[in-house]
Amino acid sequence: MKINRPLSPHLTIYKPQLTSTFSIFHRISGAFLATMVFFSIFFLKIGDLNPTFYYFYRYVFLFTFYFHWFILSVVNFTLLALCYHMSNGIRHLLWDLGLFLELSKVYTSGIIMLFCAACLTVLNIIRFYLS
Incomplete structure (x- = not known):
């Protein structure tokens, strides 16, 4: 007998909280940064092949x-992820x-962490475009 119900009902019952949202984005930003490091090293080393x-x-x-414009957008998004991950890591x-x-x-501390991450990102983008 098959019952039509969701596998994870807790995701649909509870509304997202600020702390759980920050935790999820901390994990996502960490995975994104690890992926960016991998691809950066890969593209630096691919020129050594031939x-x-x-x-x-x-x-x-x-x-x-x-x-x-796409490359600058990826750089700015990576910078945002790095500042967020670093600020949340200090919080942890x-x-x-x-x-x-x-x-x-x-x-x-979550609101302060978001403010610090946004300020660090904006300051680094300004520094990037002024240099």
Whole structure:
């Protein structure tokens, strides 16, 4: 007998909380940053395979020439993920020290963490475009 019900009913019953949302985005940003590190190393090392790989370099040049806005968007998004992950990591380290564990302080530290991540991102983008 097959019953039509969801496998994880807790996802549809409970509304998302600020703390659970921050936790999920912390994991997503960590996975995204690990993926970006892997692909960065991969694309740096692919040129070592054959230095006369003309078509690869030609397509990379054409892609960077015509889609520079896309590359800058990926860089800015990666910077946002890095600042968020770093700020939330500092928040987790403070929790490990036993600080800010009351519920009201957890929410306050979450808002402060978001503000710090946004400020760091904006300051780094300004520094990136001014240099």
